[in-house]
Amino acid sequence: MIDLLVRIGRGLEVLGGARAPRRGTPGRRVAWGVWWAILFLLLFAAMGRATKFIYVDF
C-alpha cells in the first residue's frame, strides 16, 4: 500500500515538473506534448477569475 502511494506520489511529481522524467522515446515525447496541451487547456479554462497570489504582497 505504502509502496503504491510512493509510486503515485513520484508520478505526480513527474507530471508537475518537480521530478525529471525518464529519457524520452518518441512515444514518450508525444505523451509529454499531450500533457502540456491538457495543462494549457485547464489553464485557459480557469484563467478568467485571476486572483493575486497570497504570498506576494504581505
Place this chain on the structure above:
Amino acid sequence: MIFNELSYFAFFLLPAVVAFHLASPRLRPWVICGFGAAFFVYFGYLHFGGLWGALCVLIFAWEIATSRLYRPRSRWCLFGIVQAVAFLFVFKYLTFATSSWNDLAAVLHLPHLGAVTRWLLPLGISFFTFEFIHFAADSYQGRIERTKISEYAAFILFFPSMVAGPIKRFQDFLPKLRSARFDPALAAQGVTRILAGLVKKHVLADTFALWAGKLNGPDLFHARWYQIAGWLGAYGMQIYFDFSGYSDIAIGSGYLFGIRIPENFDWPYISQNVTEFWRRWHISLSTWIRDYVYIPLGGSRRGPGRTALNIIIAFTISGVWHGAAYNFAAWGAWHGLLLCGHRIWRERLPRMAARVPTVLAVACTFVLVNLGWAFFCMDIHRVWVAFSRMARLA
C-alpha cells in the same frame, strides 16, 4: 499578480533566458542584474506604489554598495544586518508598531505617538531583506568567499525568486550561476513546472478560495461547526496550492536559466507531526528562521525551558514576518506551542509516540495545522467566533 501576467513571460522571463544563454559567462550576472532591476521597476511601478515603488530599486543599489565592505568579523556586516531590519521595519511594521504602542498607551496612560499611515510596501521586501541578512551574517562568520560585485547583484536581483522566494543562500546559488548552461531536458521540465504551477493556482487554489472566502464573510456568524471546519480545510488547501504553485513557477523559471533554486514544499500534508510539517512546508523560510533566529537565540543548547522559549520566539517572529498584525503573531505562537507540545510528547512518552498509527498521526497533524490557518486568514475577533462555534458544536 506578476507570475500570472503575460508581461512576466513576454517582457522578462523569455528575453532574459535568451540573453542569458547567448551572453558570455562573464556577462551573464549582468544580464540577470539588468532584467532583475527592470522587473522590479516595472512591477513596482505597476502594482507597488507607482514611481516611489519603482524607485525602491535603489535599495538594491545601496545594498550592493554596502556589501562590498563586508569582511569576516567586520562591523560593516552588523551594519548590513541592522539596515536590512530597518528597511523591513520602516516599510512594513512602522504603522503596526505605532498603532500597537498607541493601544498600549491608552491602557497605561502613556504619551501617544502620531498615527503613521503606510506609505508603500516595496515589492518582495519580506523576502529580499532575508537574503540581505543571510549574506551579511554569513560574511561576518566567514562563510562566504569574496566575490565579484556582479555575482552578488545577480543573487539579489534574480527575479524569479525575488518577489516571494524561495529564499536562496549565496553559497548555494553562486556555483549554480557559474556553471549554468542551457539543458533542454531541464528547460522542458521547467516549462512543465511553470504550467503545473499556474494550474495549481488558477484551477485548484482559486476553486478552494470560493469556500475559504466564506470565513471572511457574513456567513461565519451563523455557520454550523462542520461548515467552519470545512472552510478552514479549504483554506488549508487554497494556501498550499497557491504558494506551492507560486514556488513551482519560480523554480521552473530558474530551470530555464539552468539554475536550480531551493525547493519550498515536500508533501507537507502527509507529515506525521508538526516538527515534520515544518521540514516540508515553506522549507526555505523554516531553515532561514532556524539558522538566523532560533540558533542565535541558543537553539536547544540551554535546557528544555529555554529551548521551548526559543521555539516560541522564533515562530512568533516567523508569524509576524507573514504580516504586521496580531493574528499573524498568534499563528506563529500557535505553531511554536504545537512544536513544544510535540517535543514534550516525544521525549516524555517515547513508546506511546512510536505506537501511534501513521494514519492517525497524519490526520491529527492535518487537523492541528488547519486549525492554525484560522489565525492566518482571519482577524482575532473572527478566529474567536469560529473557534467558539466549533467548540460548542454549534
